[in-house]
Amino acid sequence: MTFRRLVAVTAALAALAGVAPVRAETTLRVVLHSDLKIIDPIWTTAYIVRNHGYMVYDTLFAMDAKGEIKPQMVDKYEISKDQLTYTLTLRDGLVWHDGKPVTAEDCVASIKRWAAKDSMGQKLMTFVKDIQIVNPRTFKIVVNEPTGLVLGALGKPSSNVPFMMPKRVAETDPNTQISDTTGSGPFVFKKDEWKPGDKAVYVKFDKYKPRAEAPSGLAGGKIVKVDRVEWKWIPDHQTAMNALIAGEVDYLEAPPHDLLPVAKADPNVKLVDVNPLGNQFTFRFNTLHKPFDNAKVRQAVLYAFNQEDFLKAVVGDAAYYKVCKAFFPCGSPMSSTKGMEGLLESNFEKSKALLKEAGYDGTAIVLMHSTDLAVLANLAPVAKSLLEKGGFKVDMVSMDWQTLVARRAKKDPPTAGGWHAFLTSWVAADILNPVMMGFMNASCDKAMFGWPCDKEIESLRDQFARETNPAKQKAIAEAVQVRETHYPTHVPLGQWYLPSPVRKSVDGIIQAPVPVFWNVTKQ
Amino acid sequence: MLPYIGRRLLATIPVMAVVAVVVFSLLRLTAGDPAAIIAGDNATSADVEAIRAHLGLDRPLVEQFVIWLGRILRGDFGESFFFKKQVSQLILDRVEPTLALATTTLLLTIAVSIPLGVLAAWKRGTWIDRAVMSFSVLGFSVPVFVIGYALIYLFAIELAWLPVQGYQRLADGVGGFLARLVLPSVTLAVVFVALIARITRASVLEVLNADHVRTARAKGLGELPVLLRHVLRNAAVPIVTVIGIGVAVLIGGVVVTESVYGIPGLGRLTVDAVQARDYPTVQAVILLFSVAYVLINLLVDLSYTVLDPRIRY
Numbered sequence: 001m002t003f004r005r006l007v008a009v010t011a012a013l014a015a016l017a018g019v020a021p022v023r024a025e026t027t028l029r030v031v032l033h034s035d036l037k038i039i040d041p042i043w044t045t046a047y048i049v050r051n052h053g054y055m056v057y058d059t060l061f062a063m064d065a066k067g068e069i070k071p072q073m074v075d076k077y078e079i080s081k082d083q084l085t086y087t088l089t090l091r092d093g094l095v096w097h098d099g100k101p102v103t104a105e106d107c108v109a110s111i112k113r114w115a116a117k118d119s120m121g122q123k124l125m126t127f128v129k130d131i132q133i134v135n136p137r138t139f140k141i142v143v144n145e146p147t148g149l150v151l152g153a154l155g156k157p158s159s160n161v162p163f164m165m166p167k168r169v170a171e172t173d174p175n176t177q178i179s180d181t182t183g184s185g186p187f188v189f190k191k192d193e194w195k196p197g198d199k200a201v202y203v204k205f206d207k208y209k210p211r212a213e214a215p216s217g218l219a220g221g222k223i224v225k226v227d228r229v230e231w232k233w234i235p236d237h238q239t240a241m242n243a244l245i246a247g248e249v250d251y252l253e254a255p256p257h258d259l260l261p262v263a264k265a266d267p268n269v270k271l272v273d274v275n276p277l278g279n280q281f282t283f284r285f286n287t288l289h290k291p292f293d294n295a296k297v298r299q300a301v302l303y304a305f306n307q308e309d310f311l312k313a314v315v316g317d318a319a320y321y322k323v324c325k326a327f328f329p330c331g332s333p334m335s336s337t338k339g340m341e342g343l344l345e346s347n348f349e350k351s352k353a354l355l356k357e358a359g360y361d362g363t364a365i366v367l368m369h370s371t372d373l374a375v376l377a378n379l380a381p382v383a384k385s386l387l388e389k390g391g392f393k394v395d396m397v398s399m400d401w402q403t404l405v406a407r408r409a410k411k412d413p414p415t416a417g418g419w420h421a422f423l424t425s426w427v428a429a430d431i432l433n434p435v436m437m438g439f440m441n442a443s444c445d446k447a448m449f450g451w452p453c454d455k456e457i458e459s460l461r462d463q464f465a466r467e468t469n470p471a472k473q474k475a476i477a478e479a480v481q482v483r484e485t486h487y488p489t490h491v492p493l494g495q496w497y498l499p500s501p502v503r504k505s506v507d508g509i510i511q512a513p514v515p516v517f518w519n520v521t522k523q
Numbered sequence: 524m525l526p527y528i529g530r531r532l533l534a535t536i537p538v539m540a541v542v543a544v545v546v547f548s549l550l551r552l553t554a555g556d557p558a559a560i561i562a563g564d565n566a567t568s569a570d571v572e573a574i575r576a577h578l579g580l581d582r583p584l585v586e587q588f589v590i591w592l593g594r595i596l597r598g599d600f601g602e603s604f605f606f607k608k609q610v611s612q613l614i615l616d617r618v619e620p621t622l623a624l625a626t627t628t629l630l631l632t633i634a635v636s637i638p639l640g641v642l643a644a645w646k647r648g649t650w651i652d653r654a655v656m657s658f659s660v661l662g663f664s665v666p667v668f669v670i671g672y673a674l675i676y677l678f679a680i681e682l683a684w685l686p687v688q689g690y691q692r693l694a695d696g697v698g699g700f701l702a703r704l705v706l707p708s709v710t711l712a713v714v715f716v717a718l719i720a721r722i723t724r725a726s727v728l729e730v731l732n733a734d735h736v737r738t739a740r741a742k743g744l745g746e747l748p749v750l751l752r753h754v755l756r757n758a759a760v761p762i763v764t765v766i767g768i769g770v771a772v773l774i775g776g777v778v779v780t781e782s783v784y785g786i787p788g789l790g791r792l793t794v795d796a797v798q799a800r801d802y803p804t805v806q807a808v809i810l811l812f813s814v815a816y817v818l819i820n821l822l823v824d825l826s827y828t829v830l831d832p833r834i835r836y
Contacts (some may be wrong), residue, residue: 035795037605038561045570089614119567159563177607195616196606197795198690198787234688235794236783243785244689399554404799405564406556409571424564448567494653503542 026226033254035233036200040177045159046298056183056420057163061155063220064447069155070219083146090137093209104139109170116174118160124153148468186222200231222518225434250503263501268285271499277428281493287452296358298488302343304351304390307494313378324495329428339482366414368422372400408449428511434480439490524714535817542745542813557800600807610807620690621788628707632715640723662717671710671783688785707784722765726758
């Protein structure tokens, strides 16, 4: 065989074998808001772990861009005529990252572990009489009375999300962190490449079977279009922005607002509105101690505050905030201004009159001021100023966020290491209705820090959970809001948005309350 | 010499014991609760309590201390509250970037500062002296992060010669390893070059007027051999002392530099662990740094005997 003939034969064999040119691996490098330190999205409610969950795990249902709950791992579901039995059938061909099929048994174990930790899951379980496995792909949830909570809870978009895990993992005690990261989601977590403080690595799961529908919010087809996603942890915002401009990373989730003009000015970077519902600033009361144990004093705060001052102080640019005089985020299905007339307009005279009526004795409000998170640092000084104008005495105590987190859990009197109030921010997806909104839980000792105690709010939240008609649900949500104006558990301080700076070579980013990386392409 | 080294090493034990007690107590006295941090913002008080019990933080402080000390004596630093990894493994993962950064910074510092200091002393009163001293004042006055951002802007963004951030392990290629160390090392070295150049100048100036230097020159020795053999060696003790202190200070500087350049080293681990109140990690890292300080001091003391034969232990 001559050399020329050898080359020809080799070329022909290669063509016959369908040898494709070698394609370079596509790696998407992103910087999220925090480092991934924990990998169990049920053990903690931390958002970064929730985001990790969406990479690795899949959910039975998911919320789409319109806020509607759609089937995700579920192929079809039936609700019995008496609305007491939900029969869920999994899609065919779903497999775990280790190649084993996803079964109904796995899902039931996952629901039980999630429900043991999540407040909405706990609420759901008060309705659940039984969960029965019908066959390897089908199970039934039997409730003791009709409720609109089943699909809403199973399609809950934010922490804790009911992620499905293999039975052997889901049987881990809910208070013990899992170490097995096997999921059935669109990405496989490369635990061997995970370096806390540096990066977390995910690769495309080739056997993932996406839904046929187009992606919408967290629902629809999760088609992965890159080979690998690296979550780089760069704690310094300026360095992260420099890395984006230099092309070392492709996407920044949460830079401070004052760096956005830098991103805007770079010809290779675009700003993408990833989370159109945005976030809400919130002022939280501790209802255990004087003077905030008196609802009238808390009402005075609703009159003393106005949202614009808070939003300007933190966000600055009006393009990134919206005054929203509603407890539920503007633009979400339960949003309404009912009952909010005359409130949040800095009516200091009305505030002072209410304080007089309530017999406020001048007790200084211990206001916790978080200084180390840029997005919260300016809130407390504004609150102090407005409260003082409204007739309150205020003792603003500055501390780092982690100290605040520990102190807010204390029920001690404010003069003995406790507190009266603090400010925080919620992702809108966490506060879409009265059951989801943690600060509306008014079940006394079982409520979140602040421990509000109001039978009427709890009764309305129960009604909401039972209601299956969306129009009636909205009416109940409005009733809860009106009740909140008489028995305030917290004060909504406006909505704010943060677009993500992204390299122009990156496309297909999905608008959702959680940053997700399926459908994303990189040139 | 050996008994001296033995005594010095033995003396580290009570030092480490004091460090252990102080670190343990300080961390517990500091406000903040790792269980609340782990549980996240949406967690209830019951969730936080469950995690606290799981981590053993609900036990009396004395009991916690005894358990920790017992583990340390067995060489076990425990498990990180957050990373679900052994602390020793976490530290091992982070040692290489910090050691690489510290070593390159030290080499760069010595290579630049000592010749500059000697030159400034030798050319005392000239523009060279004034230029070196001006640089020294500037280098010492400008904060590390300002130097860092300025270098990033110039060399990584405008000229695109070097990467903005990150670290590449030596095992993954020498080119990438060095490219990622240039800017952080220069950033850190500026301060130390300034410090050591000043000390070198002062020490060399003292020796330059000594009798033995005049004798060496009278014997007809050239200026370079005089400076290297007779001046620098006799001026070395204070310089080595400052370099020793500098290494200790370097660890503090590494924290800022590692943050600015996104290097996952021990400095960043310390900051992350402190912010997260990850007690086992903070305790282990501080103990490790303390051992490093003690050993560096010992090495500096021992180097005196080499540099000055009159010193004996």
